[in-house]
Amino acid sequence: MQNFQKGLKGRYVTLQNIDPIIKDLGDTFCISEIGKSFLGKSIKKIEFGKGSQKILIWSQMHGNESTGTKAMFDLLKFMENPGTLVHLRNSILEHCQISFIPILNPDGAEQYTRVSAQNIDLNRDAVEQTAPESQILYHELKIFNPNFCFNLHDQRTIFSVGRENKPATLSFLAPSTEVNREITEGRKVTMSVISGIKSLLDDFIPDQLGRYTDEFYPTATGDNFQKAGYPTVLIESGHYQNDYSREVSRKYTFYSMLQGLNSIVNGLEYCDYKDYFLIPENKQNLYDIILRSCKLNDEKTDIAIQLVEVLNGDSITFEPKIANRGNLKAYSSNIILDTDRTSNLIFNSEENLLQYIVDNLSIQ
Numbered sequence: 179m180q181n182f183q184k185g186l187k188g189r190y191v192t193l194q195n196i197d198p199i200i201k202d203l204g205d206t207f208c209i210s211e212i213g214k215s216f217l218g219k220s221i222k223k224i225e226f227g228k229g230s231q232k233i234l235i236w237s238q239m240h241g242n243e244s245t246g247t248k249a250m251f252d253l254l255k256f257m258e259n260p261g262t263l264v265h266l267r268n269s270i271l272e273h274c275q276i277s278f279i280p281i282l283n284p285d286g287a288e289q290y291t292r293v294s295a296q297n298i299d300l301n302r303d304a305v306e307q308t309a310p311e312s313q314i315l316y317h318e319l320k321i322f323n324p325n326f327c328f329n330l331h332d333q334r335t336i337f338s339v340g341r342e343n344k345p346a347t348l349s350f351l352a353p354s355t356e357v358n359r360e361i362t363e364g365r366k367v368t369m370s371v372i373s374g375i376k377s378l379l380d381d382f383i384p385d386q387l388g389r390y391t392d393e394f395y396p397t398a399t400g401d402n403f404q405k406a407g408y409p410t411v412l413i414e415s416g417h418y419q420n421d422y423s424r425e426v427s428r429k430y431t432f433y434s435m436l437q438g439l440n441s442i443v444n445g446l447e448y449c450d451y452k453d454y455f456l457i458p459e460n461k462q463n464l465y466d467i468i469l470r471s472c473k474l475n476d477e478k479t480d481i482a483i484q485l486v487e488v489l490n491g492d493s494i495t496f497e498p499k500i501a502n503r504g505n506l507k508a509y510s511s512n513i514i515l516d517t518d519r520t521s522n523l524i525f526n527s528e529e530n531l532l533q534y535i536v537d538n539l540s541i542q
């Protein structure tokens with residue numbers, strides 16, 4: 179991918195990775211520190227464009243959800259070097275004013291945790307705003323007064339779409355503003371942006387797009403921003419076949435943001451908000467691995483394995499854990515092991531079984 183910012187890859191993305199790239203950005207971009215995390219790490223914003231459509235984008239409010247950050251920097255690279263899409267780049271600069279906050283939770287990013295250093299889930303801190311990181315985001319929202327927001331997250335590998343239980347490589351949500359999930363004008367605008375993104379991604383991953391439940395979460399950021407009148411697109415980057423480092427979903431997250439901007443620049447003319455409802459709802463019908471009808475401690479059973487991400491030095495390794503057992507016919511798995519004659523397999527302990535997985539697993 180020519181737009182990949184090569185300085186960023188894999189799942190573990192921290193300030194150490196993005197700071198040198200920010201330093202090298204050209205003078206199209208205005209960089210400033212907007213505050214510090216609980217542990218005193220710098221939180222920055224990167225601004226560009228002079229237009230009337232103001233767009234606020236932030237990533238990694240959950241520290242271990244880095245795909246959106248990688249895609250953000252791919253978008254910055256595109257702005258510097260748009261290739262054949264120079265017209266689109268120019269019209270984004272002309273019509274939009276964009277404020278990027280990469281890695282809102284730098285303490286969590288470094289520890290590779292979802293929560294902040296104070297053990298706060300920033301995406302459930304919208305009402306109390308206890309965490310300094312939440313206060314920074316709200317302050318930026320207030321002074322910038324954006325027309326659109328993009329809230330970038332990662333979803334786990336358990337999310338599936340469609341009858342074949344393919345992984346949901348990207349999922350979207352136009353959050354509700356009340357328990358009754360009313361389709362307000364603001365939600366229609368948000369849905370229109372997502373419809374525009376869907377129309378592009380249907381050419382690439384038509385059966386791997388999911389829609390999140392629009393159940394109202396009273397303390398979630400997106401729901402509260404939407405309620406306060408800021409159309410907020412939630413993008414959840416997820417799994418693509420054999421892509422545990424999330425470099426494929428990174429590409430589609432980048433496409434999503436670029437297409438979102440393209441639609442906004444064009445006044446959302448060709449985006450019918452109702453197409454949003456054509457995106458199937460997410461299900462949770464996937465495990466990373468399923469050993470079917472194996473024998474564990476003399477009992478014949480299906481065993482589902484989830485791979486747990488573990489920070490080791492400066493990279494992430496994946497450790498198998500037993501997530502479910504019993505009749506798992508309704509579930510599919512992301513990985514098919516090379517040695518898939520699992521019905522002949524006999525394990526005399528869970529340790530034994532997990533070691534078998536480790537020995538037969540190769541993760542990219």
Ligand SMILES: [Zn+2]
Nearest residue numbers: 240243331332
């Ligand atoms: Zn998240």
